[in-house]
Amino acid sequence: MKFSCEKALLQAVLGTASRAVASKSSIPALEGLLLQATPAGLTVSGYNMQTGIRAKVSAEVTEPGEIVLNARLFGDIVRRMPDDIIVFSADPKLTVHLKCGDADFDILGLSAADYPELPEVEDEYGFSIQQKVLRAMIEETAFAVSTNESRPVHTGALFEIADSGLTMVAVDGFRLAIRKEPLEKLEGGAFSFVAPGSALNEVKGICADTDDLATVTLGKRHLLFEVGDTELICRRLEGEFLDYRNAVPRRNPIAVVADTKALIQSIDRVSVVISEKLKSPVRCVFEDDRVVLSARTGNGEAKDVCRVSGSGGGLEIGFNNRYLMEALKYAPAETVRLELNTGVSPCVIVPTEEADDNFLYMVLPVRLKASE
Secondary structure, three states: OEEEEEHHHHHHHHHHHHHHOOOOOOOHHHHEEEEEEEOOEEEEEEEOOOEEEEEEEOOEEEEOEEEEEEHHHHHHHHHHOOOOEEEEEEOOOOEEEEEEOOEEEEEEOEOHHHOOOOOOOOOOEEEEEEHHHHHHHHHHHHOOOOOOOOOHHHHEEEEEEEOOEEEEEEEOOOEEEEEEEOOOEEEOOOEEEEEEHHHHHHHHHHOOOOOOEEEEEEOOOEEEEEEOOEEEEEEOOOOOOOOHHHHOOOOOOEEEEEEHHHHHHHHHHHHHHOOOOOOOOEEEEEEEEEEEEEEEEOOEEEEEEEEEEEEEEEEEEEEOHHHHHHHHHHOOOOEEEEEEOOOOOOEEEEEOOHHHOOEEEEEOOEOOOOOO
16 A cells, blocks of 8 residues: 655544544554545545544555554654655555655554444435535534433434425523524435534534535435535434424513623623532523623622613523523624513523524523522
8 A cells, every 4th residue: 555645635634534533442443544545545534433534635546555543643643744745655564654754654554454334324315505504503503412311312403404494403401502594405305313412513623614515414324424525424313302393482571682792791790700619590680671680609799781672571580601601602693682481481592683583592590599
């Protein structure tokens, strides 16, 4: 096996595929990267039995072949090499020689026969969406993906695909995030699936800030995300996802409009006295054209006022500071409408213009004690 490749290109493709490499595994090959050299170029694969990433790079291949190399060692060597062409050669005894400029390395590889095959994804249904839009949608919902393994289906995000577009939903029992966008291309009619949150974080990492399309294919048990020359394959999550349409109360008698940034800053100020050891909800009192925020812990007491449009009628309600702040932080709008009902009802955060209906966040309140 022999090929040559530009250092920068090889380093980039190793970084991408390494995202799916197992840090520790009973199968040594899974701690490595599978390199496959063919006349078409070089393919580098990482796989941890849950998520697999296959990335292609242009290389001059003089002898086709395949080998597995320890991901951390190979990545460290390539990163330290000078900016030049790397010449890679491997003999039948799996000894690899790497040369770049005046730098030389000899390392041992593993047989490609020891590497588990990545799953094949049957082409049942699919859709295409701009990479930058998919990346934004994942970022603006993934924060609400559950980490509680007792309901595995909620450790992922629901994708609903229809003629109207793509809807992504994440829920963790304390908050809910919904994002909607129109689609470029839809194949096979309406469908839905749940993608693991861990895999979606990797998809976000390989999507660029570009109008180029990413393609998502739904198989019987697996999902395939194709982004440029990179493929990510992961297992679908099975189970009954929350009926989110019926979980969101929309007939709320109180509605106020807030500047997103200003409200985040007010929550951030009063959160100064809150810590991991000294927890406290942020108490919000919605009055005429303003909301008074406060928090009290053993560290001290903090209070701030944020101007809003509309009247809250003196409603008093408490929130986990991080949950409320994250919902506002990821809302893709400069102003938001907060819909409220009672001190024990959820707060629904939506765009100020109903025509913009592209996001909805819901945060459950925290019961306030008289002393807080």
